[in-house]
Amino acid sequence: MGRLCSRAAILATTALTAAALVGAPAASAAAAATRPGAVEPTPAICAKTAKTVEDGLTEFAAQLSDVTQAADSGNLTGAEKSVRKAGDALVALADDLRADAATADAADVRSTLGQLADEFESQGKQLDTLKDLQELDVSRIDALSDQMIAICGASTAPVPDHT
Numbered sequence: 001m002g003r004l005c006s007r008a009a010i011l012a013t014t015a016l017t018a019a020a021l022v023g024a025p026a027a028s029a030a031a032a033a034t035r036p037g038a039v040e041p042t043p044a045i046c047a048k049t050a051k052t053v054e055d056g057l058t059e060f061a062a063q064l065s066d067v068t069q070a071a072d073s074g075n076l077t078g079a080e081k082s083v084r085k086a087g088d089a090l091v092a093l094a095d096d097l098r099a100d101a102a103t104a105d106a107a108d109v110r111s112t113l114g115q116l117a118d119e120f121e122s123q124g125k126q127l128d129t130l131k132d133l134q135e136l137d138v139s140r141i142d143a144l145s146d147q148m149i150a151i152c153g154a155s156t157a158p159v160p161d162h163t
Contacts, residue, residue: 038103041155042152044106045109052093052096059089078092087125090120091120091124097113102111106155112148119141
């Protein structure tokens, strides 16, 4: 169970890191979200995506908690059922990230979010057993999260005054 907890901690860290994507006020994201089909600037997408990732990984963490509780009580069938639900949470997160990406005005944001969605989906679809959970590899998710953080940070950096 120690390894399961470390996997949960890694993904929780990823969620907290994703929350750092928010560099723009939430009001920007809310204003853009009120226009269906609107193309959104990078700061608004960063705010929206941070919330998307936070919500998705919160659901994933809840399922991991169920895995741990079931396994600790000796219910391995229930634990594996929760592993599959955790995988489903990652697949749902991927779908939500793709929806966010579809409204982004910047090609690099769309591309990076698409890759991040693909990775969450791939990892989620591979989760079927406790062994699968133990072998979960989040290194690519971490790298793509770092890439989004860099993009979002650059979009909120102050513009130098050359006067």
